[in-house]
Amino acid sequence: MSSIRGRLLAILLLATGVIWLSAALWTQVSTRAQVIQVLDRRLEESARMVASLIREGGLSVDQAAQAARMERADADGFHLLHQLSCQIWGLDGTLISESAGAPEGRLSEAGNGFSENEVDGELWRVFTLADPELDFRVMVGDAQAMRDQLVRNVTLGQLAPTALMLPLLAALIWLTVGRGLRSLDRLGAALSNRPASDLGPLDEAPAPRELRPMIAALNGLLRRVDAARDRERSFTAFAAHELKTPLAGLQTQAEIARMAPDTATRTRALVQIEQGVKRTDRMVKQLLAMTAVEHPPGAASGAPQDGAALLQAVADDLAPLAGRLGVSLQVSAPPGLWSTAETTLLQTALRNLVENALQASPRGETVSAALSLEGAGAVFEIRDRGPGISDAERPHVTERFFRGAGATTSGSGLGLAIVATAAARMGGSLHLSPREGGGECARLILPR
């Protein structure tokens, strides 16, 4: 059952029912025992009283037989007691007298004491008291049905109010639980009425204590989603703005190509357009890479791969670029040194570092890329002989869209930001420092 209210109601009703039934059984058993005890004593007392009345004086046997009933009736005023019957038999087996309403048959065939007999189709409990001197036998009995009735009445009298309470209890539970759950309904309504843009916290104050942890958790989630969305939005806005500049360049160059007075000007504009398209394309690729390193498709996916092999693969990919730039690329990475499952993040980071180094290097120089182990980390070191990063720009180079004064035309301003983000994702860090003898040394340090 998926309804809290229904389940609660069922459990409560079941529990109450079980308790009620147990109480009923227990009452019945204990009442029966007490009733037997009390009524048996009454039978015995009545018999002795009748016997003594006859023995000690005055009263005729008839009166005495009636007295057994009257005396008890006066004492208890109990309407069922009229079923108490008395018979006085002679020892020779003749009926001397009996009370009004006594059955036709002889109440008991037994001697002295208690017995149970079927008389005229009814079960009776009888106490017999024989008086051999005066030659009579007093039998006082009551019908078993009366006794059962008595027990039933007592039990019912005790349990009927409880039975009546049950629907009331159910109604109360239903209402109270409903009332408690109304806060959930309110919460649901508050959430479903919200526009997607509203990620403000939910009000905790009016909610019952039990709901507050959930609201707090929801608010925490809302905060995180809000922050993520803000980051995303600012990134998208930034990206859109960044793309507007190359677009403006394309637009302007296209207009120049259209209005160019001579072929040379037009050709030049077309070359510029090609460069602009290349730069825009690279920027879009870098934006996608940035998004990819920021939102990797789940944790480390796939089997671990050798770090040296990954570095070599990046170097192989970039070999054509190195060739075009006239820069040689030297990889020194012993296989089997270190491996990682974060292959995509690592390759993206390495590709950006090596590409940066290649593009910064003057023709004829060498870029070296090495993998080594140092203490607790695996270190990828990419070194170039480019102009290096100026001290003024050093603190900003890993900011998104930062482009230094000497930025190449194809730079997106995202490369080092991507590396830094990817490094952080992998639990590592990026360190940039001037290289001895000129150039830049980039160290990507990852946990072993």
Next chain:
Amino acid sequence: MRILIVEDDAVLGDGLSVGLRLSGFSPELVETCADARHAIAMEGFEAVVLDLMLPDGSGLELLRELRQSGSDMPVLMLTARDGLDDRVTGLDAGADDYLGKPFELPELSARLRALTRRAQGRAENLLHWNGLALDTARMSGRRGPEEIAFSRREYTVLAALMERPGSILSKATLEERLYGWQEDIESNTVEVHVHHLRAKLGSGFIQTVRGAGYRLAPEAAT
């Protein structure tokens, strides 16, 4: 009309430079705030086209600096951020106009003409001297009923002279107006263009000041 372009994007910077030159302006391109400061300090530009985000600082900072130093040079902000807040911030910082990227060259040219026109207190795109009205938007002249067409370079030389009537412009200055700082200059071209202008406007319209350069002849008394 000398325009300083401060734009770090190579393709756009080149486009602005070439495009404005084709539209009859004499643009110079710099890519950083530092270079822009030097250029502004050195030479009287008539307007600045300023990108907002530059590699060594914000165009806004440069603009505030410029205004604090007391310069009233017309500045047109060129930026990818053209939201209301950005425009307000830019204009409040002292920009005279604002153009969002991407834009069309004719609009940029028109806005630059409007800025300089306003700075010079003129109502129309016309420069007047000795009966000649030079239309800076159409790069053509009119004298009485006669329409005079000029080549772009002829127009550039003539406009440079007519912007400051009476002052002498050296051959080097005029070459700079024609080609900017970075380009190779073909020799004798200023003489060639002045020769063509004299043929169209009359030999006395432009005077040669020996050893100094060229100037417009004084206005004839009417």
